[in-house]
Amino acid sequence: MSLNATAITVSYDGRLVLDGVSLSLAPGRTVGLVGPSGVGKSTLARVMAGLLSPLAGQVTRDGVPVETGRGRMAGAVTMLFQSPHRSCSPRQRLGALIAEPWAIAGVPRSDRHERVTALAHEVGLTTDLLGRLPAQVSDGQLQRAALARALASGPDYLICDEATAMLDPISTAAIVAVLRRRAAAGLGVLAISHDTELLDAWADEVVALPALGPERTPGGPAAGA
Numbered sequence: 001m002s003l004n005a006t007a008i009t010v011s012y013d014g015r016l017v018l019d020g021v022s023l024s025l026a027p028g029r030t031v032g033l034v035g036p037s038g039v040g041k042s043t044l045a046r047v048m049a050g051l052l053s054p055l056a057g058q059v060t061r062d063g064v065p066v067e068t069g070r071g072r073m074a075g076a077v078t079m080l081f082q083s084p085h086r087s088c089s090p091r092q093r094l095g096a097l098i099a100e101p102w103a104i105a106g107v108p109r110s111d112r113h114e115r116v117t118a119l120a121h122e123v124g125l126t127t128d129l130l131g132r133l134p135a136q137v138s139d140g141q142l143q144r145a146a147l148a149r150a151l152a153s154g155p156d157y158l159i160c161d162e163a164t165a166m167l168d169p170i171s172t173a174a175i176v177a178v179l180r181r182r183a184a185a186g187l188g189v190l191a192i193s194h195d196t197e198l199l200d201a202w203a204d205e206v207v208a209l210p211a212l213g214p215e216r217t218p219g220g221p222a223a224g225a
């Protein structure tokens with residue numbers, strides 16, 4: 001049982017970004033992912049979440065290949081992004097935003113209310129905030145709602161891509177505390193961050209993604225070699 005990325009190779013416009021990278025995430029574990037800016041952390045995250053097809057390599061979830069595109073199984077591997085304003089519709093009130101995965105799954109409206117209230121409570125959002133639009137709450141509050149929405153999809157694995165980078169220490173601590181409790185209950189968490197102090201305190205292990213060296217094209221020698 002794990003989310004495994006094996007020998008992942010990705011290039012953008014013929015420029016190699018990841019070259020045979022492997023990473024494993026087990027249920028109940030929190031793995032921190034660090035590395036210099038531009039090394040490909042977000043790219044690896046998107047591949048592991050099934051949002052991007054690699055040029056080579058495979059991602060499996062509990063032994064089953066993770067599909068990308070239309071075949072992608074929504075929810076099983078979910079991402080939480082850095083900017084909640086970019087990942088949340090400005091026209092969707094927080095309650096509706098949190099309930100979105102249930103609305104898509106066809107959960108009756110009457111059942112959603114109770115579930116939203118429970119998740120809001122879990123992430124530390126008071127119910128009066130659920131009727132507000134994203135522009136009417138703080139970034140920390142909106143990121144808590146985005147976390148609640150991610151959890152509403154019932155993921156086995158959650159990939160947090162710099163999810164606390166824009167937040168104040170209190171919101172960061174609150175989000176980390178929720179994710180710790182969820183990990184203790186079995187959620188596998190991949191936490192990408194430049195904050196090594198935070199990851200040292202939060203993650204069970206921290207993995208460094210090394211730089212590729214001279215710019216290379218897939219299948220070819222180093223450019224200019």
Ligand SMILES: Nc1ncnc2c1ncn2[C@@H]1O[C@H](COP(=O)(O)OP(=O)(O)OP(=O)(O)O)[C@@H](O)[C@H]1O
Binds near residue numbers: 017035037039040
């Ligand atoms: N859609 C894209 N098209 C072309 N190049 C891209 C695309 N997305 C990312 N890149 C490039 O691929 C490389 C890896 O980007 P990525 O965002 O995965 O790195 P990162 O390690 O997450 O960086 P950071 O720590 O700054 O967020 C960078 O050089 C980036 O400019």
